[in-house]
Each structure stands twice: as structure tokens, then as C-alpha cells.
Amino acid sequence: MSNNLKEKIIWFFIVILLCLLVLFYFKSEALNTAELKSISQGISELKSLDANINRQLFQSHFGKKKYYDDLVNAQKDFVSYYDNYFKQLQKDTKQHLDEKHTSLVSLFQVKEDEIEQFKSHQALLNNSIQYIPHAIDELKNLLNQSFQNKYDQVLANLGQQTSRFLLSKDPIDSKVIEKMLEHIKLQLHAQSTEIEEAITSVIFHLGMIIKYYTEVDELFHKIHTLSIQKQLDQIREEFLFLYEKKEAVANRYKQFMFVLALLLLLIVYYSFRRIQFTSNKLKQTIKDLNFQKYALDQHAIVSTADVKGDITYVNEKFCNISKYSKEELIGKNHNIVKSGFHDDRYFKSMWKTIAKGKVWHGEIKNVNKNGESYWVNSTIVPFLNEKGKPFQYISIRTDISARKNIENQLLQSKQKAEEVSKMKSQFLANMSHEIRTPMNGIIGLTNLALHTKLDEQQKEMIEKAHSSAENLLGIINDILDFSKIESGKLELENISFAIADVIDNLNTIVTLKAEENGILFAVDVDKSLPRVMQGDPLRLGQVLINLASNAIKFTKPGGEVKIAIELEEEKEDSIIIHASVQDTGIGITKAEQSKLFKPFSQTDSSITREFGGTGLGLAISYKLVDKMGGKFWLESEKNVGSTFHFTVKHQKVEDESAIVDESILEEQISLARESLKNAKILLVEDNKVNQLVAKKLLLLYEMNVEIVNNGQEAIDILDTQHFDGVLMDCMMPVKDGYTATMELRKNPRFDSLPIIAMTANAMKGDIEKSIQSGMNDHISKPIKPEVMLMTMAKWIN
Amino acid sequence: MLRMLRMLRMFRLAVNSYNSISSTFCLALILFLFAINVSASPEVFSHLDNEPIIPIPPIPSDIDPELVQLGKKLFREPRLSANNTIACINCHVLSIGGVDGTAVSIGINGKKGKRNAPSVFNSSLHSKWFWDGSAKSLEEQIGGPIHNPVEMGSDWPEVIKKLSNDPEYVKDFLKLYDSAITKDNITHAISTFERTLLTPDSPFDRYLKGDITAIDKDTADGYRLFKSYGCASCHQGALVGGNMFEKIGIAKPFDWGSQNDKNLIPDYGRFHISGEDEHKFEFKVPSLRNVELTAPYFHNGTVKTLEEAVKLMGEYQLGRHIPDKDVVKIVLFLRALTGQHPELNQ
Incomplete structure (x- = not known):
């Protein structure tokens, strides 16, 4: 797991823990102590407000207050306080206590209704109680006018009975009053209307008293006994019960919170330890880095630059070599030390490399403050930001001026x-x-x-x-x-050939010499060797002839020279041939062997005199074998004989029929001769002998020949006469063959004119030069008749 | 005691303007008043104890005048009615006592109501509103006439829409309230205005407060009679009524057909609201404050003079025949209940 991911996971955990912590905090704080307080206070206040209503009611009932404003205001106070109290309850509290509150409200409604009734009835009752003595007195006065004091006692009894009733509230007393009234009514029936009215009034008011006296009293008691206080207590209890339940839940959340806080602390501790560990490691790394930097500064020229190439840091070495001070360098562009030696493309490719974020290596010639140049081997490392784009480059260089000087000298x-x-x-x-x-x-x-x-x-x-x-x-x-x-100009051919042809050629050349010298010569070819292979047969033959000729040369008559060719190794598409040439000659000492393959050397200068030779044979053979991907070695004993070994690598050939048959060649030559018969040929050649040789040869093959001495003459004659083809020597006075051909080819008339080079410069470069100048082909001098015929027939017809 | 109240008010003012430069001045003034109070001779309040009637409190001074102004403007606003013809003030003409002097008022399109319009003066001191007490708050009362089809015949959405189209109202409301024009804001503004419509300092109130010269002997006799006949059993408190209900026609059934008027069918009063038999014919005991200004009388405005009203009340409610000489004195007392307000008699 990468550090980054680990860090992200830790952060994720911290965020989750914090969220939970906040959530749990709110859950635990859901316990509203303020509400508890306000409800407790509210209930107490409501109770006291209700008590105030009762007190006001009491005062009105017992005549302590003769108006109801205070009672009404006490009721209003209760209602408005209740409204405020209820408003500030929390939603869930309201829900839980809904039933209790509803019954409280309806209970209070009952109370208000009854208070209204109480007020109405009490007013009537009070009026009647207040008036009844007067009413009785009025009646008494009226009756006295007619009946003297006859009814005094009766009315006095009525008054007494009324007082008695007011004290006892006994329904029996009220019944007595009613009976007395009935009696009076009967006795005084059909008296004057005044008396009638007075009696009716007394009856009405006493009726009112009887009707309302107990009722008002009952209402008063009923209102007092309404269980509003109890209901309020119940609300408080219910709320406390709810509160305790919530408290238990909140306490649990508090426990969770505690656990979470502990966890968070642990994480913080862990993170702190990790930071400490990382910072220690960082300190160590910085120490190491500083040390490394010190070491680097001791060795290398170091600078850093921003993306524009402006220098942000240089070390002592940089200052020393550039002769600038730090202050002069920092903030300047790096091209302050540019020498102008390198072209712009060099720096462009450098910028291209480092801008891509790749490291660049190279050697740069810089110039110091005094204008003296110096060479540095520079490595530029881009520092990449998170997006992979470079934001700074650090260059580390070593002074290679001395090496460059030597290199220059060496180069020169x-x-x-x-x-x-x-x-x-x-x-x-x-x-x-x-x-x-x-x-x-x-x-x-x-x-x-x-x-x-x-x-x-x-x-x-x-x-x-x-x-x-x-x-x-x-x-x-x-x-x-x-x-x-x-000069490295030797190029090997790569053609298919039959090994038998090479051996035949070797036999033809060497057998005669061997016989002349009285030496037994034998060639043994391994049967498992493929018949046909691909490579350079000429050079293989050359090496074999060289070694065989040498062996014969250094073997005394009666000795023998044996050549063995075998298959050393066969791979999927190549074979390695091992050839050995064994003689019974003079042999070569170890000391002589080391000089053996150097050109122009023979083991002993006296040998040259005795055996002749250029001393090039072995050197050439050695180089050829090397070029053919083989090894060359020898086993030798002085005066016993030497065996030269070599291996060459040849490619395998699948199609063996690709080898040209000798008889087919013969046929082709006669065909070529036939097609060239009577052709008109221009021979351009400055050398009189060569003119003669070529002319005779062409005439021998029945062609017509015209001869000119140089390129200019050839151009002149071609302007006036038609030729089927041109044989052009290359090295000529006045105008050489290359120039003449180039001039001719400029004229479209001679586009299809076959021009064949004839040159003694049989080097590959010469052949290429002739083709480049516009010549069709090339015949090497001295002329081989068959080669000349075949080459000419290819182009001239 | 009055001085104490004044001092309290001053103190509140001082607290309100505590941050202003004048706060120090106010404090000094309070100290000065204290000094006067201590040196002044104590007034006699003893005869006030246990009287059925108490003085009207002074007009509250801590009400935002801008709010009162808005309430006053709304009180005069005919757009509160359906056809933009009837404002509150149409039936509660402040200058003549907060009433319109008719038995029943005329609403939109000439429609007539069934009950006599009570005075808007001192209305904030009632315990319940309307003759049947169906409104439990002053604010609730305001909605009544607006919705009553024979009065303003409108409804809140319409009123709010009309007022919201008036940029001046929108500006006023936004200045005084957190929200723009709402039902609560409108009723609050109007009720605030109505709370200032108190009529303190009537001769009788001055008498209650100890100024025995404020009323003459006959008037004082009238008060004594008012109490002794039993009127004060119901007509008590600051409003001389207005805080309880009573059945009309206790001693003698109310004469519903005394006037040959088709509209005067029996009115069951509270019964219409509660549906309870015992509430039949129960009406709010009306306030007798400024009663001389609020003719005609009774819930249906069938009684034209105070004298007649006093007599009829004696018959219907008390079962008493009140002699004319007593009626005269009682009426004298009732006339002494007329208080003062800047809008009154203008």
C-alpha cells in the first residue's frame, strides 16, 4: 500500500470520526436541560397563576372585591403564560405530552365557563340577597297600611327563615321558605295590585336566592376542586419521566462520544508518532543529502535553474570555473556562460529532452567571465512536479577541459x-x-x-x-x-557457390606446383559438408591457395601437404567450416609465430631470400578469415612441420540449383558473342597498348571499332556518328571518362547510349564513381575476354 | 401613587434612552421627582377600597408612535372592505365616542347588521369581544367585521393583496415588521392603535382617585343608588361592565317585539356560539364608560335615552321599579363616566 493511500485512509477515518463525534455530540445534547428548567418553572408558574385565579375568585365570592377585572386579568395571565409556555416546548415534547396538555386546556376551558356562570349567577344572587330585606320591608309597610301589624310576625319569620337558609344552605330550609311564601300568597290573594307586586317581588327575589345560593356555592367549590393543579403536576411528572428516558439515551451517546474521542486521540497519537518518525527520517535524509551535496560540490560544478533557464543556485565550483561570483550568477540566465561554440540545434535538442522530463547528458563548451573557454561534461536532471512537468533543472558538470585538449590533439x-x-x-x-x-x-x-x-x-x-x-x-x-x-575497402561477396568448385580451382592451381616440387598434395573434404553454401567463394579459395602455396613453398621435396575441410558446427541457418593445411616443412617457433601475421614479415629475413614472396599472403589470409567471421591459428614444431587452421562461417542455402553450371556459362558466352556481332563500338582510351589490346579483342569477336584518345574527342565524334556502345577508360588526359559521361548524359539524345567503364582502378569506390557519373557498367582491366563479352552483351544490342 | 406611576414611566423612558445623552438628564429628573414626592403630603385613597368601579388606566406611553400611526391609517382604510367603501372608522366614529349613533350600522352595499356597534374606546380593556363574547382577543376581534358579509364582507387574502399593491403600505410594514403585509401584522397594527384609545380622567375617575370635588352631590348620590339597586353587581370594574355575561330579562322577559321592526327577532346571544341552553339570551354586560355618547342602547340599539335604559334595566334585570328621581341621579352618575381622549369631540 502506498504511503499516499495510507494517508488518505487515515484522513478519511478522522473525518468520519469527527462527523460521528459531532453527530453524537448533538445526540447527547438533545437532552435539553433548558427545557426541563423552563417546564418546571412554567408548571410552577402556571400553578401559582391558577392559584391566583382561585384567590381572585375567592375574593369576589366573599365580597372582598366587588369587581371582576382582577379575576379576568388572572385568567388572561394564565392563558397568555400558558400560550408562551406551550410555544417554547420542543416538538417531540409537545407530541408526547399532547394528551395531558389537551386535557389541561379543556379543563381550563371548563373552569372559565364555570367562572363566567359563577359571575352571572353571583351578580343576580347578590342583588337578591341585598334587596330581599328591603323587599320584605316594603311589603311589611304596605301590609301595615291595610292590616296594621297583623303580618309583622309572619314576615319577620320569613326574614328569619331566609337568614337561616343563608347560613345552613339546607334544602329543607328553602322548602320551608317556599311553603311560607305559598301561605302568604294564599292569605293575601286578591289584595291591591301594589301588594300583589310587592309579594311577587319578594317571591321572585327569594326564588332567586333559593335558586342561586347553593348553585353559586357549588360552582365556587366545583371551580376550586377542578384538578388543574393535579393536571399540571401530571404534566411535570410525565415530562420528567420522558426526560429521564432521554437522559439515559444521551448518556449512552456520551459514552460513545468518549470512546470516539479516545479513538481520535489514538489516531492523533499514532499520526504524531508517524510524523515524528518521518521527520527523524527526513532529518537523517537531509543530513545524508547535505553530506552528499558536500561531496558533490567537492567534485562537480552544480547549478540549478528554473524552467526559463534562470539560475537559482550555484556552488563554489561553478563560481571558480566561471569566475563569476554567486551574486552575479543567481537570477541570470544560464546562457551567461554560453560560448557560441555549439550551434542552436544542439541546445534546442537539449531543451527538448529536459522539457520532456528526461535526463540529458552532453559535453558543452562554456566561456567564463574573462572570456576563456572551458569544457564541461554536463548532466541535466529535470525536477518534476506532480503533473510530471519540470519546474526546476539541476545541472551537474565536471571540468573536462584537459581531456578535451588531449582529445583535440589526438583527433588532430x-x-x-x-x-x-x-x-x-x-x-x-x-x-x-x-x-x-x-x-x-x-x-x-x-x-x-x-x-x-x-x-x-x-x-x-x-x-x-x-x-x-x-x-x-x-x-x-x-x-x-x-x-x-x-583501408577497410575490402568487401566480401555473399553468393551461393558449390564447395566442389572451390576445391577444383585449388587443385588446378596447387597440384601442378606440388608436382613440380615433388611434394605429395591431397585434399580431403568431409562428406557431411553441404554441397552448396552462401559466402565469398573467391576469398575462401584465396585463403586456401595462399596457405597451400605457402606449405608447398616451405616443404622440401618428398614431403607432403594435406588439406582437410570439415564441418565444425551446424546451426539453424549457418555452418562453420574448419579447414586445416598441414605440411612437413621447416616449422615455426613460438617466437616467430607472434610475428607471423604482420604484413611484409617472414619468420626470418633470410627466408625471403631463400623462398621469395612478398610476405603478404598470411597477413591477407588472416584478415580475410577474420572478416569472414572465423578464427585463425596454427600448430607448429620447428623442423617437423606446421598445421594452419582456420574456420569460416557460411550461410546455408536451401536451393542448391542456384549454382551456375559451367556449361550454361559457355552457352551464354556464345550467345553474347552472337548478339554483339557487327556492333559499332567506340573505344575511348589514351594508352596506345591498351587501344591495341582492346581493338584486337573486339575485332576477334567480329565487332566494328572506332578509337578516340580522350573524353572530348568521344563527345565530338558521338555528335556526328552513331555508335551501339561506348567503352570508356576513366583516367585520361584532356577530359577523363567520368566528366565526359556526365556531359553526354546531360544530352537526352544519349540517354539510352550504353557506356561501359574500362578501368584499372578496380576498387569498389571507382566502380561506384563510374556508375554515379552515368555509366552503365564496368569492366576491370586487365580485360578478361569472357567478362567483357558478358558485360557488353548485357547493355549493347 | 400617580406620581409613583409617572416616575416609573420616567424611569422606563430613561432606560429606553439610556444610551442617549439625555440619560443623565432623565436620571437627574427622577431624583428631583423623588425629592418632591417625599416632601408632598400623602393623598387620601381610603374611600377607594372595595369599590366596584376602578379608574381607567392612563394611555400607555411606551407604544411605538409609528406603529400607532400605521394602525390609525388602517383603521381609516376603506380597502379593508370588499368594495373599498367601509373602513373601521365608518361605524366607530372616534370624534363622537367610537360609535356611529345608529341602532345597527350599515355595511357594504347598504347592508344592515343585527346588533348595535359598541364603542371602540376602551375596547382593549374588555375580557371578551362582541356582544356574544365570541372573540377571545382584541386581534381576533378585528377579523370579525372584515369577514362579516353585512359589514366589510372581505377576507384576509383580499385585504393583503390590496394593501400589498400600495407601495406606501409595503414600505410602512417593511419598516416596522420583519415581514411584509400579513394578517398578523395588520391586526397587530390596528390593535396597537386601539390600545391607545383609552378615555381616562373622567370626573368620576377623578372622584375615585380622591378628588371629591370632581362630581357633585347628586351625582355621588347617583353612584350610591347605582350600587344599591344592584347595577354594580354586573357593571363593575374599570369599564363599568365588559368583563362578564348576563342573561337579558331576568325578572321580566325581554320585549323582543316592542318595536314593530321585522329585524327584531329574538337574539339568543351566547347560545349562538356555545349552543348551550343556559347561554340563551346571554350577552356581554356592556361597558358604561362614555355611555352618554353611545346611544342608542342595548345590544340591538332599541333604547334611545339613558333614562329609559336605566329604567328598563331595573325592570328586566333587577325586578325593581326605579323611581324617576333616582333615574335622574343615576343618569347624572353615568354622565360622569365620560372620559377624555384627544380624538374625542374633535
Whole structure:
């Protein structure tokens, strides 16, 4: 798990814990102590307000107050206090205590209704009580006018009875009053209307007293006994019960909170420890880094730059080498030390690399404050931000000025050496050309001379001359080969060939020499060797002929030379051939072996004198084997004999029929000869001998020949005459073959004119140069008749 | 005692303006008044004890005048009615005693009500409102006429809509309330105004407070008679009534057909509200404050003079025949209940 993820998870936990903590806090705080207080207070206050109503009622009932304003206000106080009290209750409290509150409200409604009734009835009662003595007196006065004091006693009794009733509230007393009234009414029936009215009034008021006296009293008691106080107490109890229940829940949440807080503390402790640990590690790392930086500063030139290349830091070394002070450098662009040596593309590619966030290595030539240049080997490392974009670059450099100086010197001497080597190669090429040209003449002419009628002596002499020339050509070819190898210009062919052809050629050349020297020569080819393979048959043959010739050369008559060719290793698409050439010659000492493959060396200078030779053969063979991907080694014992071993790697060939058959070649040559018959050929050649050789050869194959001496003459004659093809020498005075061909090809008329180079510069570069100048093909001098025919037939028809 | 009250008011003023520069001045003034109070001779209040009638309290001074102004404006606002013709003040003409002088008032489209419009003066001191006591608060009462089809015939949404279209009202309400125009705001403003409509300082109140010269001997006799006949059993308290219900026609059934008026069918009063038989013919005992200004009388306005009303009350309620000489004196007492208010008699 990555640190980042771990950190995120911890943060996630902390956030969750905090959320829970807040949630639990609110859950635990749901316990509203304020409400408890306000309800307790409210209930007490309501009780006292209710008591106040009762007190006011009491005062009104017993005549202590003769108006109801205070009673009404006490009721209003209760109602408005209750409304406020109820409003501030919490929703769930309201719900839980709804029933109790509803019955309280209806109970209070009953109380109010009864108070209203009480007020109405008491007013009537009071009036009647107050008035009844007067009413009785009035009646008495009226009766006295008619009946003297006859009814005094009766009315006095009525008054007494009324007082008695008011004291006893006994229904029997009220019955007595009613009876007395009935009696009076009967006795005084049909008296004056005044008396009638007075009696009616007394009856009415006494009726009122009887009716309302107990009722008002009952109402008063009923109102007092209404269980409002009890109901309020019940509300309080119910709320307390609720509150305790809530308190229990809240306490549980408080416990949870405590546990959560502990957990949080643990996490904080853990985080703190982790931070401490990380910071210690960081301190250590910083210490290490500082040490490393110190070490780096001791060794390297260090600077940092921002994305624009402005310097943000440099170390001492940087200042020392650039001769600038820190203050001069910081904030400046890095190109302050730019020397101008490198072109812009160099820095552009550098910026491209580091802007991509990649590390750049390179050598830069800088210039210091004094204008002196110095070389540094620089590594630029971009620092990347979270988005992977660089925001700073650190450059670490080492001063390589000294090495650069040596390198420059070396480069200069190398260039010089190469120049010398090139001159040498050029010299050799020139030499070989210069030698080949006359050799061409000698070999060509002796060859032609052998086709003329000669006597025996002449024939022998010319044959000797011819073979001597051939030998000389061999030596020259060796030198040329070597120079090619030395200059790296030797290129191997890669064609399919039959190993048997190589062996045949070897036999043809070596057997004769062996017989001449009285040496037994044998070639043994491994049966398991594939018949056909791919590689350079010519060079393989050359190595074998070289080694065999050497063996014969250094073996005394009666000795023997054996060649064994076997399959060393077979891979999926290649084979390795092992060849060994064993002789019974003079042998080579270990000391001599080390010098053996150096050019122009023979084991002993006396040997040259005794055996002749250029001393190039082994050197060439060694290089060729090396080039063919093989090894070369030898086993030798002085005066017993030597065995030269080598291996070469050849590719396998699936299709063995790809090998050209000799008979097919013969057929092709005659076909070519046929197609070239009577063709009109322009020969461009400055050398008179070569002119003669070529002319004779072309005439031999029944072609018509016109000869000019240089490129300019060729252009002139081609302007006026038609030719089927041109044989062009390359090195000529006035205008060489390359130039002439290039000029001719500029003219569209000569687009399809076959121009074939004839050159003694048989190096690969020369062939390429001729093709580049516009020539179709190339024939190397000295001319081989078959090659010339085939090449010409390919283009001229 | 009055001085004490004044001092209290001053003190409240001082507290209100505590932060102002004048606070120190107010404090000084209070100290000064204290000094006067201590040196002044104590007044005689003893005869006030256990009287059935108490003085009207002074007009409260701690009410926001802007709020009163808005309430007053609404009180005069005909848009509270359906056809924008009837305002509160149409039936409660302040200058003539908070009534309109007719038996029953005329509402929108000339419709007539069934009960006599009571005075708006001192209305805030009632225990319940309307003749049948069906409104339990002054604010609740305000909704009554607005909804009554024979009075203003409107409803709250319509009223709020009309007032909200008046930018001036919107501005006033927003200035004084947290919210714009609502039913509660409107009733609050009007009731606040109504709470200022008190009529203290009537001759009788002055008499109650100890000024024995405030009423003459006959008037004082009238008060004595008022008590002794039993009128004060119901007509008591600051309003001389207004805080209880009583059946009309105790000693003698109320004459519903005495006037040949088709509208005067028996009115069952509280019974219409409660549906209880014992509430039949029960009406709120009306306040007798400023009673000389509020003719005609009774719940249906059938009685034109005070003398007649006093006589009829004696017959219906007390079962007493009140002789004319006593009626005259009682009426003298009733006339002494007329108090003072700036809007009155203007």
C-alpha cells in the first residue's frame, strides 16, 4: 500500500470520526436541560397563576372585591403564560405530552365557563340577597297600611327563615321558605295590585336566592376542586419521566462520544508518532543529502535553474570555473556562460529532452567571465512536479577541459594519420593502376601473340613472358588486396557457390606446383559438408591457395601437404567450416609465430631470400578469415612441420540449383558473342597498348571499332556518328571518362547510349564513381575476354 | 401613587434612552421627582377600597408612535372592505365616542347588521369581544367585521393583496415588521392603535382617585343608588361592565317585539356560539364608560335615552321599579363616566 493511500485512509477515518463525534455530540445534547428548567418553572408558574385565579375568585365570592377585572386579568395571565409556555416546548415534547396538555386546556376551558356562570349567577344572587330585606320591608309597610301589624310576625319569620337558609344552605330550609311564601300568597290573594307586586317581588327575589345560593356555592367549590393543579403536576411528572428516558439515551451517546474521542486521540497519537518518525527520517535524509551535496560540490560544478533557464543556485565550483561570483550568477540566465561554440540545434535538442522530463547528458563548451573557454561534461536532471512537468533543472558538470585538449590533439594526430593512410592507399591505387596498364599490355599482347603462328622457341618464350606477367599480376593483386583490407575497402561477396568448385580451382592451381616440387598434395573434404553454401567463394579459395602455396613453398621435396575441410558446427541457418593445411616443412617457433601475421614479415629475413614472396599472403589470409567471421591459428614444431587452421562461417542455402553450371556459362558466352556481332563500338582510351589490346579483342569477336584518345574527342565524334556502345577508360588526359559521361548524359539524345567503364582502378569506390557519373557498367582491366563479352552483351544490342 | 406611576414611566423612558445623552438628564429628573414626592403630603385613597368601579388606566406611553400611526391609517382604510367603501372608522366614529349613533350600522352595499356597534374606546380593556363574547382577543376581534358579509364582507387574502399593491403600505410594514403585509401584522397594527384609545380622567375617575370635588352631590348620590339597586353587581370594574355575561330579562322577559321592526327577532346571544341552553339570551354586560355618547342602547340599539335604559334595566334585570328621581341621579352618575381622549369631540 502506498504511503499516499495510507494517508488518505487515515484522513478519511478522522473525518468520519469527527462527523460521528459531532453527530453524537448533538445526540447527547438533545437532552435539553433548558427545557426541563423552563417546564418546571412554567408548571410552577402556571400553578401559582391558577392559584391566583382561585384567590381572585375567592375574593369576589366573599365580597372582598366587588369587581371582576382582577379575576379576568388572572385568567388572561394564565392563558397568555400558558400560550408562551406551550410555544417554547420542543416538538417531540409537545407530541408526547399532547394528551395531558389537551386535557389541561379543556379543563381550563371548563373552569372559565364555570367562572363566567359563577359571575352571572353571583351578580343576580347578590342583588337578591341585598334587596330581599328591603323587599320584605316594603311589603311589611304596605301590609301595615291595610292590616296594621297583623303580618309583622309572619314576615319577620320569613326574614328569619331566609337568614337561616343563608347560613345552613339546607334544602329543607328553602322548602320551608317556599311553603311560607305559598301561605302568604294564599292569605293575601286578591289584595291591591301594589301588594300583589310587592309579594311577587319578594317571591321572585327569594326564588332567586333559593335558586342561586347553593348553585353559586357549588360552582365556587366545583371551580376550586377542578384538578388543574393535579393536571399540571401530571404534566411535570410525565415530562420528567420522558426526560429521564432521554437522559439515559444521551448518556449512552456520551459514552460513545468518549470512546470516539479516545479513538481520535489514538489516531492523533499514532499520526504524531508517524510524523515524528518521518521527520527523524527526513532529518537523517537531509543530513545524508547535505553530506552528499558536500561531496558533490567537492567534485562537480552544480547549478540549478528554473524552467526559463534562470539560475537559482550555484556552488563554489561553478563560481571558480566561471569566475563569476554567486551574486552575479543567481537570477541570470544560464546562457551567461554560453560560448557560441555549439550551434542552436544542439541546445534546442537539449531543451527538448529536459522539457520532456528526461535526463540529458552532453559535453558543452562554456566561456567564463574573462572570456576563456572551458569544457564541461554536463548532466541535466529535470525536477518534476506532480503533473510530471519540470519546474526546476539541476545541472551537474565536471571540468573536462584537459581531456578535451588531449582529445583535440589526438583527433588532430588521428586526422593526420588518416590522411597519411589515405595518401598511402591513393598511392597504392595509383601504383596499381600505373602497373596494371602496362601489365594489361603485356598479358594482352602475349595472349594475342600466342594466337599467331610461332615457332617452338618463340612460343616457349612468349608463354614464359605471359606466365611471368600473370605472376606479377598476382603479386600486384596481393598488394592491392592488402591495401584494400588496410583501408577497410575490402568487401566480401555473399553468393551461393558449390564447395566442389572451390576445391577444383585449388587443385588446378596447387597440384601442378606440388608436382613440380615433388611434394605429395591431397585434399580431403568431409562428406557431411553441404554441397552448396552462401559466402565469398573467391576469398575462401584465396585463403586456401595462399596457405597451400605457402606449405608447398616451405616443404622440401618428398614431403607432403594435406588439406582437410570439415564441418565444425551446424546451426539453424549457418555452418562453420574448419579447414586445416598441414605440411612437413621447416616449422615455426613460438617466437616467430607472434610475428607471423604482420604484413611484409617472414619468420626470418633470410627466408625471403631463400623462398621469395612478398610476405603478404598470411597477413591477407588472416584478415580475410577474420572478416569472414572465423578464427585463425596454427600448430607448429620447428623442423617437423606446421598445421594452419582456420574456420569460416557460411550461410546455408536451401536451393542448391542456384549454382551456375559451367556449361550454361559457355552457352551464354556464345550467345553474347552472337548478339554483339557487327556492333559499332567506340573505344575511348589514351594508352596506345591498351587501344591495341582492346581493338584486337573486339575485332576477334567480329565487332566494328572506332578509337578516340580522350573524353572530348568521344563527345565530338558521338555528335556526328552513331555508335551501339561506348567503352570508356576513366583516367585520361584532356577530359577523363567520368566528366565526359556526365556531359553526354546531360544530352537526352544519349540517354539510352550504353557506356561501359574500362578501368584499372578496380576498387569498389571507382566502380561506384563510374556508375554515379552515368555509366552503365564496368569492366576491370586487365580485360578478361569472357567478362567483357558478358558485360557488353548485357547493355549493347 | 400617580406620581409613583409617572416616575416609573420616567424611569422606563430613561432606560429606553439610556444610551442617549439625555440619560443623565432623565436620571437627574427622577431624583428631583423623588425629592418632591417625599416632601408632598400623602393623598387620601381610603374611600377607594372595595369599590366596584376602578379608574381607567392612563394611555400607555411606551407604544411605538409609528406603529400607532400605521394602525390609525388602517383603521381609516376603506380597502379593508370588499368594495373599498367601509373602513373601521365608518361605524366607530372616534370624534363622537367610537360609535356611529345608529341602532345597527350599515355595511357594504347598504347592508344592515343585527346588533348595535359598541364603542371602540376602551375596547382593549374588555375580557371578551362582541356582544356574544365570541372573540377571545382584541386581534381576533378585528377579523370579525372584515369577514362579516353585512359589514366589510372581505377576507384576509383580499385585504393583503390590496394593501400589498400600495407601495406606501409595503414600505410602512417593511419598516416596522420583519415581514411584509400579513394578517398578523395588520391586526397587530390596528390593535396597537386601539390600545391607545383609552378615555381616562373622567370626573368620576377623578372622584375615585380622591378628588371629591370632581362630581357633585347628586351625582355621588347617583353612584350610591347605582350600587344599591344592584347595577354594580354586573357593571363593575374599570369599564363599568365588559368583563362578564348576563342573561337579558331576568325578572321580566325581554320585549323582543316592542318595536314593530321585522329585524327584531329574538337574539339568543351566547347560545349562538356555545349552543348551550343556559347561554340563551346571554350577552356581554356592556361597558358604561362614555355611555352618554353611545346611544342608542342595548345590544340591538332599541333604547334611545339613558333614562329609559336605566329604567328598563331595573325592570328586566333587577325586578325593581326605579323611581324617576333616582333615574335622574343615576343618569347624572353615568354622565360622569365620560372620559377624555384627544380624538374625542374633535
